[in-house]
Amino acid sequence: MSWEWLSTLATQWGFFGVFLTSFLGALSIIVPIPYTVIIFTLGMKGWNPLLLAVSGGLGSAFGELSGYALGYYGGKIISEERRRKMEFFVKMFGRYGPVLVFIFALTPLPDDLLFIPLGLLRYKLLNMFIPCLLGKALMCYILAAFGNITKDFLLPLIGEENMMTTTVITAILLTIIFVILLKVDWEKLFEKYVANKVSGG
Template identity: 35%
Template sequence: MDAGFFLWFGTFAQSLIGTYGYVGLFAVNLIGSATIILPLLPGFLFVFAFGATLDPWLIALSAGAGAALGELTGYAVGKGGGAVLEWKHNSWLKRAEKWSNSHGIFPVIFIFAATPLPADVIGILAGVIDYDVKRFLLASFLGKFVQFAILAWAGFYSLSWILPYFGF
């Protein structure tokens, strides 16, 4: 993919959010999180930017829901490709499954979703070990909600005094 595509998609996403608001943020974060390993578009940038103009709590709610649903692609890859992974990395997966059964994987999913850690990796692992999809979605949503609430409020409080320095 070339830079032109990313510029076009960024403009498209900005137009989508500008027109549809919270639904647009949901869609942009759904698309951005549905890609595995490398995001097509980092939705968190739009969460930060639109924090200055939209309600930060509703941004966190809509973008978090979209991002959590997008993370299901990693879960589906793990669920569908689990047989291949189990065959190649059987001892590692058995240790991971044993650890998750004794300690729980919910907080790990939450931490990966709430931080810049690659949530796709933990989504694939959750699919491989057949972790409950509802719990996976809940942990992903809660983590993304926390991350996006922080970013939206940061945009709310900072952009109004940063942008004048750049002539906006």
């Protein structure tokens, strides 16, 4: 499936187009829309990384509310007994739940696997949305800044008009970035900086 129309939308509508593209990308639960590729590409074309982070972060954060809403309103069909059995999920979050939301938003971890249960269990919306916004904005900034840094040697090789080549190279670079992020042992970091504080260590 060609997503070139999304790139056209972002290019013609500017940062509002980036907002819409990111919103649609995060809104889609079943069919993935590669808005991150577009943000990286625009960064590579010299767009301001900070403005891309703001517009892309806002759009994707609002789009992620679809998963929360699906759980929130779809939870009406879940029995009370099953709901009680799932309450441990929210209890596990406790005070540091926003940290996990931030990590899911920043990394390639599947957001909806987290946001749908949070909606189902009526987790506080602001406690979910604010760290999600911060995580998505930081992710967009990293992508845009990395694209901005690499534009000097990538664009001369591929040309601005060769969208297919750009997409392929971008996908490879994103994969490298995401693999690096996935190599981080988030569980150990959580235990080191959070669990130790709770236990007084």
